[in-house]
Amino acid sequence: MSSSRENFFDFIRQVIPVPDEVIHSIIKPFEEISISRNDFFLRAGTYTDQYLYLNKGFIRAYSHNQEGDEVTTAFYSGPSMVFEVYSFFSRKISQENIQALTECEGLVISYNQLNHLFHSLPAFRDFGRAILVKGFSQLKQRMLSQITETAEERYNRLLQSNPEVFMHAPLKDIASYLGITDSSLSRIRRHFGQK
Amino acid sequence: MSSSRENFFDFIRQVIPVPDEVIHSIIKPFEEISISRNDFFLRAGTYTDQYLYLNKGFIRAYSHNQEGDEVTTAFYSGPSMVFEVYSFFSRKISQENIQALTECEGLVISYNQLNHLFHSLPAFRDFGRAILVKGFSQLKQRMLSQITETAEERYNRLLQSNPEVFMHAPLKDIASYLGITDSSLSRIRRHFGQK
DNA sequence: CTCATTTCTTGTCATTTGACAAGCCGACCG
DNA sequence: CGGTCGGCTTGTCAAATGACAAGAAATGAG
Numbered sequence: 001m002s003s004s005r006e007n008f009f010d011f012i013r014q015v016i017p018v019p020d021e022v023i024h025s026i027i028k029p030f031e032e033i034s035i036s037r038n039d040f041f042l043r044a045g046t047y048t049d050q051y052l053y054l055n056k057g058f059i060r061a062y063s064h065n066q067e068g069d070e071v072t073t074a075f076y077s078g079p080s081m082v083f084e085v086y087s088f089f090s091r092k093i094s095q096e097n098i099q100a101l102t103e104c105e106g107l108v109i110s111y112n113q114l115n116h117l118f119h120s121l122p123a124f125r126d127f128g129r130a131i132l133v134k135g136f137s138q139l140k141q142r143m144l145s146q147i148t149e150t151a152e153e154r155y156n157r158l159l160q161s162n163p164e165v166f167m168h169a170p171l172k173d174i175a176s177y178l179g180i181t182d183s184s185l186s187r188i189r190r191h192f193g194q195k
Numbered sequence: 196m197s198s199s200r201e202n203f204f205d206f207i208r209q210v211i212p213v214p215d216e217v218i219h220s221i222i223k224p225f226e227e228i229s230i231s232r233n234d235f236f237l238r239a240g241t242y243t244d245q246y247l248y249l250n251k252g253f254i255r256a257y258s259h260n261q262e263g264d265e266v267t268t269a270f271y272s273g274p275s276m277v278f279e280v281y282s283f284f285s286r287k288i289s290q291e292n293i294q295a296l297t298e299c300e301g302l303v304i305s306y307n308q309l310n311h312l313f314h315s316l317p318a319f320r321d322f323g324r325a326i327l328v329k330g331f332s333q334l335k336q337r338m339l340s341q342i343t344e345t346a347e348e349r350y351n352r353l354l355q356s357n358p359e360v361f362m363h364a365p366l367k368d369i370a371s372y373l374g375i376t377d378s379s380l381s382r383i384r385r386h387f388g389q390k
Numbered sequence: 391c392t393c394a395t396t397t398c399t400t401g402t403c404a405t406t407t408g409a410c411a412a413g414c415c416g417a418c419c420g
Numbered sequence: 421c422g423g424t425c426g427g428c429t430t431g432t433c434a435a436a437t438g439a440c441a442a443g444a445a446a447t448g449a450g
Contacts, residue, residue, distance in 0.1 A: 065343035073339065086332035089324065118324075119317050129284065129313075132324070136331045137281035143338055144268065147374040148260035151407080170427065179342040184407055186429050346437075365397060379437055381399050397446070405438075414429075420422095 004032055004055040004107050011053070011079045015130050018123040026117060026124050030107035035100040042084055042098040047091065050108040052082040057104025058168040062176075063096050072177035075165050078106065081131045101168045151180045152188050199227060199250040199302050206248070206274045210325050213318040221312060221319050225302035230295040237279055237293040242286065245303040247277040252299025253363040257371075258291050267372035270360050273301065276326045296363045346375045347383050 005027055012023050030053065035041055041059065042048045054076055061074040061084070073096060076082045087094035091111060109117070117124040145154055155178060158165060165174060175185040200222055207218050225248065230236055236254065237243045249271055256269040256279070268291060271277045282289035286306060304312070312319040340349055350373060353360060360369060370380040 089328045132327045133284045
């Protein structure tokens with residue numbers, strides 16, 4: 001069994017505790033995929049029929065604002081589930097780009113296969129729902145942080161909770177994720193370093 | 196059939212087109228509820244076993260920041276589904292309050308009943324997933340707006356997309372939802388009125 | 391109706407952040 | 421090796437927003 005499958009097995013077990021053979025039936029229809037550095041998992045203006053378990057690697061999602069500048073909407077590092085929730089589940093063109101910042105490997109499943117699992121395997125329903133719930137509540141948390149905390153507090157929070165972001169993403173992309181400009185992030189780093 | 200049940204019927208049909216009798220089996224286990232103005236559907240520090248279809252009325256959700264000030268996290272007006280996603284699905288204590296700003300009426304179902312429907316009725320699985328997906332992507336949209344737009348643009352966006360908010364919620368609660376102070380909102384309103 | 395409380399506005403001033411431009415530095419390439 | 425380019429920092433100034441306080445207006449309780 002590939003390393004991706006082994007790790008996906010453990011990943012699922014952590015989300016929903018069910019017998020091993022059930023987990024195996026979940027994993028079976030997934031197919032191995034690798035994404036080269038800088039390649040796109042999803043391009044704005046298109047849509048992808050892939051729901052990804054990212055085993056290893058680092059990924060950035062971004063959109064564009066009205067002026068056309070890139071705005072980072074998410075960072076993903078393996079192991080985690082990666083998909084653009086609206087585009088994948090509504091089967092519509094995506095507004096968002098999802099791009100590999102490093103070599104990535106993982107497992108994918110199509111919408112139809114996912115739905116088949118969803119309707120035939122109770123455990124996968126619970127898994128899928130738990131993944132949505134987790135993503136949703138993390139975003140709520142981030143929204144609250146965006147509204148109530150200063151840029152410096154958000155920077156520190158990211159540094160604590162997601163230090164690997166700083167190993168893979170250029171500062172300008174981290175800045176737009178934090179909702180500030182790259183200059184401001186640079187100043188925050190300097191001031192914080194002095195403390 | 197109560198007005199809530201009739202409207203819930205139409206609400207479900209708009210989300211997932213399935214035969215009427217299927218919709219009826221979804222609605223059946225829901226129970227009618229009414230919430231008085233200012234009463235709490237969910238109080239921070241507790242948890243509720245209710246997943247709400249809000250038929251009529253207006254509801255605000257809010258948390259507290261580190262300084263203890265209220266921060267509005269969402270507004271809901273009927274018809275819509277109302278629940279705190281993490282607290283309800285993980286059955287944990289909520290950090291968030293959900294409070295009726297007007298008399299409300301709707302239908303509720305417990306976690307166990309919801310799970311029973313979820314695992315026995317394919318249509319309800321699709322419905323539940325669609326509700327999660329919709330809430331999730333709306334929040335992503337709001338996050339992007341928060342990061343890329345000015346306070347005035349966000350104010351105008353809310354005015355366009357959700358004018359009923361201004362009929363029910365005090366400005367200070369709208370301000371914290373927009374991520375600004377009530378003074379700033381007041382100034383934005385004045386400047387905008389002049390244009 | 392009247393009083394108390396809350397909500398909203400406004401003023402003043404400080405702070406944060408952005409816009410823009412220049413410069414530094416390290417990576418990569420011919 | 422020299423040059424270019426992207427990423428990062430820094431300076432200057434302007435704009436947006438917050439903090440705080442005072443007062444006006446609206447609301448609610450008795």
